[in-house]
Amino acid sequence: MDTARAKPKVKLTIDGREVEIEQGATVLEAARKAGIDIPTLCYHPAVGPSGACRVCIVEVEGARTLVASCVYPVAEGMVVRTNTAAVRAARKTVVELLIAGHPQDCLSCERNGKCELQALARNLGIRKVRYNISDKEHREPDTSSPSIVRNPDKCVLCGRCVTVCRDIQGVGALSFAYRGRRTLVTPSFEHGLGEAKCTSCGQCSAVCPVGAIVEKDDTGVVWDALDDPEKHVVVQVAPAVRAALGEEFGMPAGTPVTGKIAQALHMLGFDAVFDTQFAADLTIMEEGHEFIERLNRRGVLPLVTSCSPGWIRYCEQFHPEFLDHISTCKSPQQMMGAVIKSYYAKIKGIDPSKIFSVSIMPCTAKKYEAKRPEMRTSSAPSQDVDAVLTTRELARMIRAAGIDFANLEDGEFDSPLGISSGAGTIFGVTGGVMEAALRSVYEILTKKTLGDVRFEAVRGFDGVRHATIDIAGTQVRVAVVHGLGNAGRFLAGTEDSPDRYHFVEIMACPGGCICGGGQPISLDPAVRQLRASVLYREDERKPIRKSHENVEVRRLYDTFLGQPGSELAHRLLHTAYGPDAARLAREDRAHSAAFGRQPMSAAGV
Amino acid sequence: MAVMSATIGTAACKCSCGSNAGKLVDDRFPKLDAIIAKYKGKPGALIPVLHEAQQLFGCLSEDVQDRVASGLGISPSEVYGVSTFYSFFTLRPRGKWKIGVCLGTACYVRGAAEVVEALKKELDIPVNGTTKDGRFTLEVVRCLGACGLAPVMMIGDDVHGRVRPEQIPEILKEYR
Structure with a gap:
């Protein structure tokens, strides 16, 4: 916002209050600055204005008609009124017309109580809808995606999903089709999202104001497993969940709820509550090892992280030429899934086929990832991770169970897979995987202890960040990219060649997992920073802040896996991506069985 | 879908x-x-x-x-x-002959709707449909600017004016 600050300011009057704001700002921004809340529907701070819905109309002195404040620029001496009889009447009509074409099934809607249209109707005091669009063409919900369900009947055509998918994520799975009252948001040829070029990132579901795009609800199978006495139900929780779940229960954004989550999961009846951060530490061991190996043996560089299934799917669909660069490491979710049904089953003496493995993720793409055929590696017949719930679905289960989440006492994660380092914690924010990897790779390669474990250069929210770090005489160039639109531009190499880097972190969602498609829905532009601060503070407080110092990870290697990159590690923790991913994974395993891997322990771990 | x-x-x-x-x-x-x-x-x-x-x-x-x-x-x-x-674009193949029946006000009051019904019956297709042999596509259009000839329809570039439903089989013969 540096450029905005340099712009000249203008003074205007809104509802009798004088406001000063940068030239180029909108009337809506000026009003919000003055503490005047103009209602909006299509406007979203993370998506930008479009002026489509006309809910934010205001009176501007001298203007011929009411204007949409979200796109109307301020001017010196402008006089704005947001609350006149004409404005209120027009706004009410706009919302009534939106409701007239919208199903009246709020009580059974996923967004009941969290719907922006519902809130508008409430706030504007709408008691009667004068219009009725009874012959609106009905369309069946699209359930073809394992991650996202679209219900076009509920769509209010605000265009947020179209914009976020096309402009921010660079995917363009959804567009407006047809015109007038037949207008429809849809993939090409009205295919389901499951058949379209969709990455499952779920950003559309995070910005939808109503229940037209929602995560696929998998709470049913999890309740069934919890009710089944034959099943040993294990759960893992991703780092980003603890930075945001509190928002679902009215707690301010930025409230850490790590202990409350552990407590709530125990109360829900899970037999073991584990932390995906353990698997994040494990990922660093494997990926760090892979990076060192590629660096030393002049393998394909840059190595690109593989934690984000939305990014993986994007690369497979849009940049298959780049797949060689992606780490063969599974994501932490899938590493944890494989370890639970192998190592954990073994040390607890549980038949892996009796284990039902659940993960709580900030992510809709994780639902898709768990279903990928190459992710079935443990000896159990089922998926390594049987069910994936988003942060929003966990909140739903906690509410349904009558748990007073905000007032819960802190609980603990269970041993051994609940132990994690601060490096595992910051996985949830853009730059975190890179920072965690650097902490370990630096110490392993230099055999020195880091004085300060923070790598500030890779933190922050710039779309692409880069740094050069001297590691044992090698100038290691790293880049951190978040948001698929940024990833696409980065790979296209328009500004900067990706080839000049050694190691690149790419996350599908803008901000990283803290703003994943399965996180609590928020219109607060500050939410990203607040959620990130939860993870960075938690990292600061952890006694262990480097993945290779996690004692339980070490025990896993000492007693089960051998060393990073071992044949067993490859079988359980690695895979391959691409059009024929399953075949590549088999080849990768055969390669490691034939040639082995240089043990990371040789470097002092 | x-x-x-x-x-x-x-x-x-x-x-x-x-x-x-x-x-x-x-x-x-x-x-x-x-x-x-x-x-x-x-x-x-x-x-x-x-x-x-x-x-x-x-x-x-x-x-x-x-x-x-x-x-x-x-x-x-x-x-x-x-x-x-854009209505100009079509996702399905259209017939060799495009029939456009005007449903503008003048044509409508002079019985264009009955002309459409007769065409649907004769061709056995709905509006916007194409016959199985790929010969005809039936469409309805707004004013063709020939209200004096109402009801009007076009087949390809030919204009047919003052069309009565019972004439339809005869008119179509020319294009079969």
């Missing part, structure tokens, strides 16, 4: 997409690529490309649209959006 299934374009795609390599190759796709190359990089390229593609293929099938999308570097959904927005 796919709008189209078996069209000329689909059959062609099966040959050119690589999965059925060795079968007949539709030589219209290289022509389409040339059309795309002609407009690529120019602002507003999509509409003229679709226009020429429709001339070439007769309709904008999914394979044609996918080729246009990848050629212009935009998403297939965006191409679909534009092709469904």
Whole structure:
């Protein structure tokens, strides 16, 4: 916002209050600055204005008609009124017309109580809808995606999903089709999202104001497993969940709820509550090892992280030429899934086929990832991770169970897979995987202890960040990219060649997992920073802040896996991506069985 | 919910997409690529490309649209959006003869609706449908600017005025 600050300011009057704001700002921004809340529907701070819905109309002195404040620029001496009889009447009509074409099934809607249209109707005091669009063409919900369900009947055509998918994520799975009252948001040829070029990132579901795009609800199978006495139900929780779940229960954004989550999961009846951060530490061991190996043996560089299934799917669909660069490491979710049904089953003496493995993720793409055929590696017949719930679905289960989440006492994660380092914690924010990897790779390669474990250069929210770090005489160039639109531009190499880097972190969602498609829905532009601060503070407080110092990870290697990159590690923790991913994974395993891997322990771990 | 299934374009795609390599190759796709190359990089390229593609293929099938999308570097959904927005574009192949019956006010009050009914019955297709033999497509249009001849219909470029429903079989004979 540096450029905005340099712009000249203008003074205007809104509802009798004088406001000063940068030239180029909108009337809506000026009003919000003055503490005047103009209602909006299509406007979203993370998506930008479009002026489509006309809910934010205001009176501007001298203007011929009411204007949409979200796109109307301020001017010196402008006089704005947001609350006149004409404005209120027009706004009410706009919302009534939106409701007239919208199903009246709020009580059974996923967004009941969290719907922006519902809130508008409430706030504007709408008691009667004068219009009725009874012959609106009905369309069946699209359930073809394992991650996202679209219900076009509920769509209010605000265009947020179209914009976020096309402009921010660079995917363009959804567009407006047809015109007038037949207008429809849809993939090409009205295919389901499951058949379209969709990455499952779920950003559309995070910005939808109503229940037209929602995560696929998998709470049913999890309740069934919890009710089944034959099943040993294990759960893992991703780092980003603890930075945001509190928002679902009215707690301010930025409230850490790590202990409350552990407590709530125990109360829900899970037999073991584990932390995906353990698997994040494990990922660093494997990926760090892979990076060192590629660096030393002049393998394909840059190595690109593989934690984000939305990014993986994007690369497979849009940049298959780049797949060689992606780490063969599974994501932490899938590493944890494989370890639970192998190592954990073994040390607890549980038949892996009796284990039902659940993960709580900030992510809709994780639902898709768990279903990928190459992710079935443990000896159990089922998926390594049987069910994936988003942060929003966990909140739903906690509410349904009558748990007073905000007032819960802190609980603990269970041993051994609940132990994690601060490096595992910051996985949830853009730059975190890179920072965690650097902490370990630096110490392993230099055999020195880091004085300060923070790598500030890779933190922050710039779309692409880069740094050069001297590691044992090698100038290691790293880049951190978040948001698929940024990833696409980065790979296209328009500004900067990706080839000049050694190691690149790419996350599908803008901000990283803290703003994943399965996180609590928020219109607060500050939410990203607040959620990130939860993870960075938690990292600061952890006694262990480097993945290779996690004692339980070490025990896993000492007693089960051998060393990073071992044949067993490859079988359980690695895979391959691409059009024929399953075949590549088999080849990768055969390669490691034939040639082995240089043990990371040789470097002092 | 796919709008189209078996069209000329689909059959062609099966040959050119690589999965059925060795079968007949539709030589219209290289022509389409040339059309795309002609407009690529120019602002507003999509509409003229679709226009020429429709001339070439007769309709904008999914394979044609996918080729246009990848050629212009935009998403297939965006191409679909534009092709469904403008009534000029069609996703299904149209018949050799396009019948347009005017349902403007003047034609309507002089019995155009009955003309449409007679055409539907005679051709055994709904409005916007195409006969199985690919000969006729029936459409309704707004004012053709020949209200003095109401009710008016056009078959191809021929104007037929003061049409009575019972004349329909006779008129169509010329085009069979």
